[in-house]
Amino acid sequence: MLQKIEWLRALKTKPKRTAIVVMVGVIAFGLVWSVTQQADAVRFQNRGMYINSARGGDTTYYVISLQYTTPANVGSLRLEFCDNPIPSLPCNIPPGLDVSSGTLAAQSGETGFSIGEQTQNLIVLTRPPSMTGPALSSYRFDNMHNPDGTHQDFYVRMTSHASTDGSGPLIDYGSVTATTTPEIELTTQVPPILIFCVAQQINDDDCTDMQGNFVNFGELTPNQTFYTSSEIQARTNAQYGYSIAVTGTTMTSGVRAIPAITTPTESFQGVGQFGLNLADNNSPDIGANPTGPGINGNVVAPYNESNKFLFNSGDIVATSDNVTRTRKYTASYIVNVPADQPPGVYSTTITYTCLAGF
Amino acid sequence: MYNTASVNNQKWRDMKKLLQSVTVLSLFVAAVFVGSHTNAQSTGLGVNPRKDLTVYPGKSVSDQLYISNLNKNVATKVNLNVVDFKSNGETGTPALQLQENAPQTPWSLKPFITLPKTIELGPGESKYIPFSIRIPEGQGAGSYYSAIKYDPQPGEGSDTVVISGAPSQLVFVTVPGKATELMNLKKFGGYDIKDNQENGSFKSLYIGSQPQKLAYLLQNAGNVAESPSGSIQIKNIFGKQVKFIKNANPKENLALIDQTRRFEVCIESETKEVKQDGRTTKVESCKNPGLLPGIYRAHMSLFYGINGSNTQEINATTTIWYLPLWFIGVILVVLAALAFAIYKIRAKLVGTKTHKRKGKK
Numbered sequence: 001m002l003q004k005i006e007w008l009r010a011l012k013t014k015p016k017r018t019a020i021v022v023m024v025g026v027i028a029f030g031l032v033w034s035v036t037q038q039a040d041a042v043r044f045q046n047r048g049m050y051i052n053s054a055r056g057g058d059t060t061y062y063v064i065s066l067q068y069t070t071p072a073n074v075g076s077l078r079l080e081f082c083d084n085p086i087p088s089l090p091c092n093i094p095p096g097l098d099v100s101s102g103t104l105a106a107q108s109g110e111t112g113f114s115i116g117e118q119t120q121n122l123i124v125l126t127r128p129p130s131m132t133g134p135a136l137s138s139y140r141f142d143n144m145h146n147p148d149g150t151h152q153d154f155y156v157r158m159t160s161h162a163s164t165d166g167s168g169p170l171i172d173y174g175s176v177t178a179t180t181t182p183e184i185e186l187t188t189q190v191p192p193i194l195i196f197c198v199a200q201q202i203n204d205d206d207c208t209d210m211q212g213n214f215v216n217f218g219e220l221t222p223n224q225t226f227y228t229s230s231e232i233q234a235r236t237n238a239q240y241g242y243s244i245a246v247t248g249t250t251m252t253s254g255v256r257a258i259p260a261i262t263t264p265t266e267s268f269q270g271v272g273q274f275g276l277n278l279a280d281n282n283s284p285d286i287g288a289n290p291t292g293p294g295i296n297g298n299v300v301a302p303y304n305e306s307n308k309f310l311f312n313s314g315d316i317v318a319t320s321d322n323v324t325r326t327r328k329y330t331a332s333y334i335v336n337v338p339a340d341q342p343p344g345v346y347s348t349t350i351t352y353t354c355l356a357g358f
Numbered sequence: 359m360y361n362t363a364s365v366n367n368q369k370w371r372d373m374k375k376l377l378q379s380v381t382v383l384s385l386f387v388a389a390v391f392v393g394s395h396t397n398a399q400s401t402g403l404g405v406n407p408r409k410d411l412t413v414y415p416g417k418s419v420s421d422q423l424y425i426s427n428l429n430k431n432v433a434t435k436v437n438l439n440v441v442d443f444k445s446n447g448e449t450g451t452p453a454l455q456l457q458e459n460a461p462q463t464p465w466s467l468k469p470f471i472t473l474p475k476t477i478e479l480g481p482g483e484s485k486y487i488p489f490s491i492r493i494p495e496g497q498g499a500g501s502y503y504s505a506i507k508y509d510p511q512p513g514e515g516s517d518t519v520v521i522s523g524a525p526s527q528l529v530f531v532t533v534p535g536k537a538t539e540l541m542n543l544k545k546f547g548g549y550d551i552k553d554n555q556e557n558g559s560f561k562s563l564y565i566g567s568q569p570q571k572l573a574y575l576l577q578n579a580g581n582v583a584e585s586p587s588g589s590i591q592i593k594n595i596f597g598k599q600v601k602f603i604k605n606a607n608p609k610e611n612l613a614l615i616d617q618t619r620r621f622e623v624c625i626e627s628e629t630k631e632v633k634q635d636g637r638t639t640k641v642e643s644c645k646n647p648g649l650l651p652g653i654y655r656a657h658m659s660l661f662y663g664i665n666g667s668n669t670q671e672i673n674a675t676t677t678i679w680y681l682p683l684w685f686i687g688v689i690l691v692v693l694a695a696l697a698f699a700i701y702k703i704r705a706k707l708v709g710t711k712t713h714k715r716k717g718k719k
Contacts (some may be wrong), residue, residue, distance in 0.1 A: 193404050
């Protein structure tokens with residue numbers, strides 16, 4: 001109790017010193033924590049794996065290559081096939097993988113190895129310990145059975161040891177990755193599909209009932225804004241979603257053109273303007289917000305701004321980032337002409353291109 | 359009179375015949391017009407959105423493209439155009455190179471792909487279109503990709519905006535072997551993005567809500583469209599693992615050549631199976647990870663490298679502070695209580711000392 005009282009008195013008499021001690025302590029703790037968290041060991045250099053046939057479920061040969069980083073007496077090389085690369089985590093066997101019948105068919109660089117231990121997902125290469133050099137080493141294993149499925153990532157955790165049985169302290173370590181990828185896409189279920197249609201009017205969710213492939217402004221005069229609309233509909237069951245880009249030119253008649261609006265701008269009568277948006281507008285009163293259950297399909301700014309129009313060929317006007325149910329977008333077009341707009345038949349073709357994401 | 363009447367009757371019969379002929383001709387013309395107009399009707403198409411292939415140098419692959427005319431009343435002609443594309447920002451949105459004079463990209467599939475220029479589809483008809491890709495002997499390993507654009511043949515109109523819809527299919531080809539693969543990590547950290555926004559922001563301090571998402575930016579400086587794989591461990595201040603993200607690239611997103619791509623991953627996710635158009639797709643969404651207030655470190659190990667090329671590894675660590683307002687409030691209250699207690703004890707001690715001094719006097 002007395003000690004506590006003395007300490008509290010010290011707080012009163014030596015506040016600066018106490019504060020400095022506390023601050024130094026906190027900083028030291030932070031530094032020690034940071035340094036210990038970022039410590040790294042030595043990894044194999046130039047490591048890689050070649051699979052002769054990467055199709056899921058195939059039996060083929062693997063070539064594993066690496067460069068020993070640390071010059072040391074190495075007696076064993078441990079190769080563990082897992083579903084994740086991190087050594088501190090449990091190693092789960094990739095579904096379908098089996099290396100228990102694998103044979104060491106060839107070796108170069110650091111040689112003299114034979115298979116010392118072997119399970120469904122483990123191969124330990126062993127040799128009398130000898131010093132490693134900087135040359136690239138490679139080991140070919142025949143009769144290796146790939147994991148099942150397509151696009152199945154798997155990893156080989158590799159460690160070198162002075163012991164001949166893959167035990168004890170590791171010298172170098174590192175992982176290599178591989179993926180089962182078919183040469184020709186194997187269809188395990190219905191392939192993904194992208195459904196897309198554009199029309200003056202779309203009457204159903206399946207793009208089977210549509211009307212019109214053009215929209216008409218009528219006869220253009222300077223004292224009026226002319227406007228019209230069309231509809232765009234898309235859906236996909238692909239996980240990457242889609243994007244819709246608009247391409248084309250402004251309205252032209254021979255060499256004469258009505259200027260396109262290149263930045264989001266309101267409609268002004270008497271000014272040469274051609275633009276569009278995919279929003280619900282009230283000046284002029286046209287358009288609608290997107291409808292339909294595919295709520296992750298959205299109009300991209302600035303084409304989502306009400307009463308502001310523009311047209312830049314190649315712009316993305318709508319995107320979705322995942323599987324997307326049917327979504328209908330309404331494109332509104334406006335045109336204004338100045339009094340001195342040369343007469344003529346003005347027209348254009350606007351193409352909406354729908355692409356998957358990646 | 360009779361003759362006149364007879365002539366008139368003859369004229370009337372001739373006129374009737376002429377009228378009948380005109381009517382038939384008009385109907386024929388109308389039919390032709392309607393026919394051409396119908397031909398120019400808008401089309402709805404269904405296509406496979408993406409195809410991934412592996413082709414070894416010196417070999418070719420034959421495959422099929424699927425296309426369906428969704429309009430059950432109108433036949434259509436579709437032009438098949440191979441168009442190059444690049445990345446569009448940090449996301450997975452492609453930018454088609456549609457300009458007339460657009461130079462061919464170094465990764466273009468145009469020199470290697472063979473497919474028909476035009477196809478005809480009857481009302482509601484679906485077709486499989488054969489195509490092939492041949493990679494010449496000695497072609498360097500890496501990725502080659504382009505899009506196949508399905509352009510319905512344009513309609514006609516005057517004083518009009520003719521509208522057209524063209525779905526496209528991305529085709530990625532990997533040529534195995536020793537490729538130049540290099541990705542540079544530009545950023546890694548907590549990531550906040552609002553629904554329906556293209557871009558969000560990286561952040562390390564969370565006050566209002568728990569961190570739900572991590573993201574990393576990778577700059578692809580190689581010649582392979584890379585899809586990195588790997589894991590992320592999240593540890594608390596004591597080094598104990600509190601979350602493990604097994605797949606750091608759950609949607610198998612790609613970083614295209616020359617792209618700086620953003621990869622997003624949920625700290626805690628829930629997966630739903632969505633059935634649509636006969637296919638079941640797993641859709642992942644982020645949920646509250648249930649973290650306690652504190653300081654966390656996320657350790658990421660990423661791997662990439664095509665078959666036959668070296669495996670490349672990227673390791674990174676980021677720190678996330680989760681200090682919700684209620685927690686800051688509690689800390690402040692505790693500190694205030696502590697300060698008050700120290701003040702009281704100090705006052706008591708000072709009072710005791712004064713008493714002692716007074717007593718001595």
